[in-house]
Amino acid sequence: MSDRPDSPADFEARLRAIGDRQYHDKHPFHELLHSGGCTPDQVRAWVINRYYYQTRIPMKDAAFMSRVSDPDLRREWRSRIEDHDGRAPGEGGIARWLKLAAGVGLDPDYVRSEVGILPATRFAVDAYVRFVRDEPLLPAVASSLTELFAPAIHKNRIAGLLEHYDFANTDTLSYFQNRLTEAPKDVAFGLQWVMDNARTRADQDAAVRALIFKTEVLWAQLDALWSAYVEPGRIPPGGWQPGQGLA
Numbered sequence: 001m002s003d004r005p006d007s008p009a010d011f012e013a014r015l016r017a018i019g020d021r022q023y024h025d026k027h028p029f030h031e032l033l034h035s036g037g038c039t040p041d042q043v044r045a046w047v048i049n050r051y052y053y054q055t056r057i058p059m060k061d062a063a064f065m066s067r068v069s070d071p072d073l074r075r076e077w078r079s080r081i082e083d084h085d086g087r088a089p090g091e092g093g094i095a096r097w098l099k100l101a102a103g104v105g106l107d108p109d110y111v112r113s114e115v116g117i118l119p120a121t122r123f124a125v126d127a128y129v130r131f132v133r134d135e136p137l138l139p140a141v142a143s144s145l146t147e148l149f150a151p152a153i154h155k156n157r158i159a160g161l162l163e164h165y166d167f168a169n170t171d172t173l174s175y176f177q178n179r180l181t182e183a184p185k186d187v188a189f190g191l192q193w194v195m196d197n198a199r200t201r202a203d204q205d206a207a208v209r210a211l212i213f214k215t216e217v218l219w220a221q222l223d224a225l226w227s228a229y230v231e232p233g234r235i236p237p238g239g240w241q242p243g244q245g246l247a
């Protein structure tokens with residue numbers, strides 16, 4: 001195999017092909033969720049576990065920024081933290097996620113406590129935070145590029161949930177509506193940065209590996225949900241039990 005780097009167009013196509021092949025929009029749990037097939041408890045389990053991902057995203061972005069010496073890059077990156085934390089209490093993505101939690105009948109304080117998160121959710125999400133904290137900046141940025149594929153899944157989710165579930169309305173789904181404008185802004189910058197900084201074949205390969213790793217982080221979370229709450233329905237010790245944490 002040649003050591004020459006791919007052209008920018010070929011490199012970008014290589015990154016996008018990862019989404020086509022293995023983004024978590026293809027996971028059966030999402031198909032079940034978006035088509036109205038989830039029971040109320042399966043939706044609650046998803047909301048509780050996904051909350052852990054939501055809380056760790058700004059932590060991984062803070063870990064990333066702590067390693068960046070370039071003020072231009074830090075300035076660009078910090079809006080990600082504000083998108084999730086807001087600029088005041090009650091604002092931002094985490095607060096919007098808790099509105100979804102309340103909408104599906106959960107006590108937001110229970111969800112916030114992080115009790116009941118599946119062990120495999122923690123392992124996967126914590127691995128993402130560590131990856132971004134410990135790897136070189138190029139793979140750290142590349143690992144966020146799953147957001148290239150997120151707007152399509154968010155659009156499908158909004159439409160599917162509105163069609164099939166009573167809890168769904170503009171208020172409970174506001175998290176996803178906001179991501180439709182936030183994610184494209186982040187990923188336009190992230191993709192350009194990766195294109196500019198992946199100069200060698202080895203750099204490009206490292207970016208590709210990082211993006212594959214991230215799809216695995218996302219996929220593993222849904223596998224954990226499936227096994228605990230769909231089939232065979234074996235909830236591991238410490239996992240949320242239906243009935244707990246209700247409002």
Ligand SMILES: O=C(O)c1cc(C(=O)O)c2c(n1)C(=O)C(=O)c1cc(C(=O)O)[nH]c1-2
Pocket residue numbers: 057143144145146147149150153154179218
């Ligand atoms: O609902 C989804 O499928 C989904 C996926 C992803 C992703 O691809 O990592 C993110 C989000 N949502 C999201 O809402 C979000 O804020 C986000 C931040 C990041 C990241 O890696 O920095 N990914 C994602």
